[in-house]
Amino acid sequence: MKNTSSYGRTARLLSPLALALVLAGCSLAPKYERPQAPIDTAYPTRSDATETADATQTAVADIGWRHFFADPLLHQLIEISLENNRDFRTAALNVEAAQALYRIQRAQILPELSATGSGASERLPAELSPSGISQVNRRYDVGGVSTSWELDLWGRIRNLNEQALANYLALDENRVAAQMSLIAELANTYLTLRADQELLRLSSDTLATQQRSYDLSRQLKELGHATQLDLRRAEVALRQAESSYAAYSRQSALDRNALVLLLGQPLSADLSSQLDKADTLPDKIVIADLPSGLPSELLVRRPDVRAAEQTLRGANANIGAARAAFLPTISLTGSIGTASTSLEGLFDSGTRAWSFLPSITLPIFRGGALLANLDVAQVRKRIEIAQYEKAIQVAFREVADGLASKDLLDRQIQSEQLAVIASNEAQTLAEQRFQEGVDDYLSVLDAHRSLYASQQTLVRTRLARLGNLIDLYKALGGGWAEHTVPLDKVT
Numbered sequence: 001m002k003n004t005s006s007y008g009r010t011a012r013l014l015s016p017l018a019l020a021l022v023l024a025g026c027s028l029a030p031k032y033e034r035p036q037a038p039i040d041t042a043y044p045t046r047s048d049a050t051e052t053a054d055a056t057q058t059a060v061a062d063i064g065w066r067h068f069f070a071d072p073l074l075h076q077l078i079e080i081s082l083e084n085n086r087d088f089r090t091a092a093l094n095v096e097a098a099q100a101l102y103r104i105q106r107a108q109i110l111p112e113l114s115a116t117g118s119g120a121s122e123r124l125p126a127e128l129s130p131s132g133i134s135q136v137n138r139r140y141d142v143g144g145v146s147t148s149w150e151l152d153l154w155g156r157i158r159n160l161n162e163q164a165l166a167n168y169l170a171l172d173e174n175r176v177a178a179q180m181s182l183i184a185e186l187a188n189t190y191l192t193l194r195a196d197q198e199l200l201r202l203s204s205d206t207l208a209t210q211q212r213s214y215d216l217s218r219q220l221k222e223l224g225h226a227t228q229l230d231l232r233r234a235e236v237a238l239r240q241a242e243s244s245y246a247a248y249s250r251q252s253a254l255d256r257n258a259l260v261l262l263l264g265q266p267l268s269a270d271l272s273s274q275l276d277k278a279d280t281l282p283d284k285i286v287i288a289d290l291p292s293g294l295p296s297e298l299l300v301r302r303p304d305v306r307a308a309e310q311t312l313r314g315a316n317a318n319i320g321a322a323r324a325a326f327l328p329t330i331s332l333t334g335s336i337g338t339a340s341t342s343l344e345g346l347f348d349s350g351t352r353a354w355s356f357l358p359s360i361t362l363p364i365f366r367g368g369a370l371l372a373n374l375d376v377a378q379v380r381k382r383i384e385i386a387q388y389e390k391a392i393q394v395a396f397r398e399v400a401d402g403l404a405s406k407d408l409l410d411r412q413i414q415s416e417q418l419a420v421i422a423s424n425e426a427q428t429l430a431e432q433r434f435q436e437g438v439d440d441y442l443s444v445l446d447a448h449r450s451l452y453a454s455q456q457t458l459v460r461t462r463l464a465r466l467g468n469l470i471d472l473y474k475a476l477g478g479g480w481a482e483h484t485v486p487l488d489k490v491t
Contacts, residue, residue: 029320061477084264166314301477402472
């Protein structure tokens with residue numbers, strides 16, 4: 001019986017504490033459930049498309065950008081841009097600011113403690129002094145510790161804390177997305193510069209060819225073996241080649257300016273020299289075989305989708321804070337310290353002073369503001385659900401577009417390569433027939449024009465193929481890691 005009685009007394013003593021703990025864990029926020037993804041379970045593919053995905057392959061999102069891009073110069077440019085690009089730097093600073101705001105909000109769940117000290121001296125004239133004699137009164141106080149604490153019985157502060165945390169995590173995901181976008185944009189700009197410089201080289205070769213043709217036509221005209229019309233046609237082709245050369249020179253300069261902006265700093269002499277030599281567009285600069293995976297992986301691989309979900313979580317927590325505003329707020333305010341009329345006796349026995357001021361506030365009438373605030377919180381959650389679903393749909397569309405273009409661009413390049421070969425042979429035959437007097441110079445000009453046009457088209461299509469692979473790499477969540485993540489470390 002003694003043990004039972006002792007147990008009963010202990011239980012009665014712990015009951016208020018247990019009740020306080022239960023209330024402290026109370027939250028009025030709705031239980032969060034991830035919305036269903038409004039997309040198909042598989043990407044749309046053609047019946048003749050080749051599936052390259054393999055369960056043992058590293059996911060695209062885990063392929064580091066140093067592995068994806070096989071170009072040391074591009075690696076160097078990416079390093080510089082990640083260090084100096086102002087937009088990316090702003091995104092990183094926004095994350096730091098959100099982290100500080102989260103720490104501020106998190107601190108509200110703990111009691112505030114502060115220490116104060118004060119002193120006061122006043123002289124009372126004789127007419128106002130109780131003793132009828134002029135006197136000086138002094139008072140010294142040390143409020144050793146004062147505290148102010150709102151009991152979070154309904155989870156209002158914790159829900160606001162969860163919302164601040166979600167906002168911080170969303171901005172951090174946006175920072176990752178900004179890094180991926182910066183790397184993709186920089187790579188596309190770099191390849192565009194190389195493509196335009198290759199086109200500039202082709203236009204330079206074409207200009208030299210047209211200059212020789214014009215000189216030859218002028219000589220034939222002087223010898224009477226060509227007409228004035230042949231000479232003017234050769235001159236038209238020459239002027240068009242000069243215009244094309246000027247246009248690509250201008251475009252290359254603009255590409256370099258765009259690259260400098262993304263880098264965030266001027267080009268060094270060494271980088272400028274390396275870019276001058278990069279006058280060809282390499283086809284093997286990126287990995288061509290990218291496993292697409294499943295659309296469901298976008299929910300955990302794409303930082304923009306993860307950011308949208310964190311924002312949704314914050315909106316869900318805000319509903320809990322809006323609901324808690326309808327319930328009483330209990331605050332505890334108190335202080336303990338010493339007070340004395342002399343500075344020397346401030347810490348003597350009997351000088352201790354304390355105060356304890358609990359308060360409770362119950363909202364009775366606020367003109368419907370609390371209900372309206374709850375309605376706003378619920379509407380914002382529905383808005384964030386729509387934004388989250390849209391982010392998933394955009395991600396699905398970007399991957400589907402990349403997959404749809406991948407094989408077709410390869411086929412298009414094969415056809416255009418054959419067209420260049422055929423145009424080159426046609427030009428050789430046209431020049432032979434002109435020299436033998438079988439055809440006039442118009443056929444030579446047409447052959448030159450056809451070859452140059454097919455060469456330009458091939459370079460642009462090769463650039464489109466590389467740009468498509470880069471965009472697909474980004475769409476599948478690649479670009480967040482510098483080095484490839486091993487399969488055994490993927491969680």
